[in-house]
Amino acid sequence: xxxxxxxxxxxxxDLTRLAQEVEAAEKGGADWLHVDVMDGHFAPTITIGxxxxxxxxxxxxxPLDVHLMIENPDRYIEQFSEAGADIITxxxxxxxxxxxxxxxxxxxxxxxxxxxxxATPLSLLDCILPDLDLVILLMVNPGFKGQKLDPALLAKIRxxxxxxxxxxxxxxxxxxxxxxLDNISQVAGAGxxxxxAGTAVFSSKDYGETISKLRNLAESA
Ligand code: DX5
Ligand code: ZN
Numbered sequence: 001x002x003x004x005x006x007x008x009x010x011x012x013x014d015l016t017r018l019a020q021e022v023e024a025a026e027k028g029g030a031d032w033l034h035v036d037v038m039d040g041h042f043a044p045t046i047t048i049g050x051x052x053x054x055x056x057x058x059x060x061x062x063p064l065d066v067h068l069m070i071e072n073p074d075r076y077i078e079q080f081s082e083a084g085a086d087i088i089t090x091x092x093x094x095x096x097x098x099x100x101x102x103x104x105x106x107x108x109x110x111x112x113x114x115x116x117x118x119a120t121p122l123s124l125l126d127c128i129l130p131d132l133d134l135v136i137l138l139m140v141n142p143g144f145k146g147q148k149l150d151p152a153l154l155a156k157i158r159x160x161x162x163x164x165x166x167x168x169x170x171x172x173x174x175x176x177x178x179x180x181l182d183n184i185s186q187v188a189g190a191g192x193x194x195x196x197a198g199t200a201v202f203s204s205k206d207y208g209e210t211i212s213k214l215r216n217l218a219e220s221a
Contacts, residue, residue: 057084149178161191
């Protein structure tokens with residue numbers, strides 16, 4: 001992937017004006033839109049589902065980066081791909097048959113990612129990493145926007161970057177949770193190529209200015 005991608009998470013947007021927020025993020029130069037789906041079981045919060053994804057599909061041309069933080073994701077992949085998801089990422093901790101799930105997503109024509117909670121070791125990816133378009137490394141515990149990134153997890157990004165480079169693999173690394181203007185250079189320096197920025201973007205005055213600052217910092221790291 002040539003350019004580092006800045007991907008605002010709508011969980012941090014003003015949900016009373018979602019269409020306008022998405023339009024502003026798109027106009028501001030966002031590369032994708034990150035959609036955090038939580039069920040109140042895998043992650044402690046209940047957020048949104050396929051209905052909102054299909055509404056988003058009608059409001060933006062941006063690729064929809066759907067981050068499933070739910071139990072039994074197999075049950076909903078069809079609905080999210082039908083709703084217009086471009087990338088679907090599943091939590092490794094919730095997938096009993098991960099190879100089958102990953103290929104089910106690919107067969108739907110979506111890019112496929114696997115997400116790891118902070119304490120989940122990279123070794124769980126050993127047999128599936130070659131099949132992935134994306135790995136989301138959570139820099140916070142799943143469930144909430146506006147948390148602080150745990151700098152100890154930069155080592156996990158470095159280790160995954162090494163695995164991907166040494167294996168000549170195609171997967172991109174998406175860092176998710178607590179990304180800000182203060183830490184994005186270190187996160188990019190550790191080897192991430194895609195940066196979820198929820199609070200950093202949607203709590204700022206000028207989304208376009210923030211997105212380009214984030215991207216410049218990531219690209220010059
Ligand atoms: C956490 C979510 C993240 C979070 C990002 O469970 O997966 O995507 O919403 O929001 P910020 O950038 O505010 O940490
Ligand atoms: Zn997320």
